Amino acid sequence: MTDLSIREAQAGDLEAIIRLHEEDELGSHGDVWSDETRPVYEAAFRAIQKSPDNRLFVAVDGSEVVGTFQLTFIPNLTARGTTRVKVESVKVKAARRSGGIGAQMIAFAADHARTQGAAAMELTSNKTRKDAHRFYERLGFARSHEGFKKRL
């Protein structure tokens, strides 16, 4: 892990990022990289790059993308105008899990959010991901909220 670095994702990382999504154990999102799906991912990547409030990161070991996460900065009135940061789409390469990569990514996310003036970090995790819940609690997150979703 000595070579691990975390940096903003570039267009050339997109396939490797989606390959991490493919490994998701729930698989409920149907993510797969193919000639057919590539255009929608490229469009979404451009939308993330264009947004001043969103940043997509990769964790790289040597030249290999081994993790990814997205940060969304949310300006908000609540708590006296506290900017909060939502952590989204946290993925670590299956073969490299339980090796500290996730913890390094979340620590990086917290540092980055803090330097940008955010005072709180939040995320949601599917209720079936028990390992992830223990992971976030170990990192000092409080499991204080219920997360609701609805398809439109």
Added chain:
Amino acid sequence: MTDLSIREAQAGDLEAIIRLHEEDELGSHGDVWSDETRPVYEAAFRAIQKSPDNRLFVAVDGSEVVGTFQLTFIPNLTARGTTRVKVESVKVKAARRSGGIGAQMIAFAADHARTQGAAAMELTSNKTRKDAHRFYERLGFARSHEGFKKRL
């Protein structure tokens, strides 16, 4: 309720919006409108207005602000590049609760999100807000996720 309309918030609505935050039963966010706090709310309001991904709304009955909510559009790779919308800081005036204002706001939010191309809506609610959880489940939201928070 025949006069209820929902529109984007304007600077002149800010005090009324924060008064709704003051009525929050948890009160854990310390929100209060005063000469001292006004500048931080004004700065946060400007940050929301400036963000292309955020919109703050009010529900107005005649000339009275009776509700508010914020929408955050999040471009994302997950689920084949689905844009999702986070609903944030949903508040209804205490004296007007259980009168359908919240349901009208959420229906408006869903319509607005859909017309902007979003495919999913999400929100988190403190685990102590049991009434709110029943409300969101009645409106078709699935309580599928755990919500984690950490102060920075």
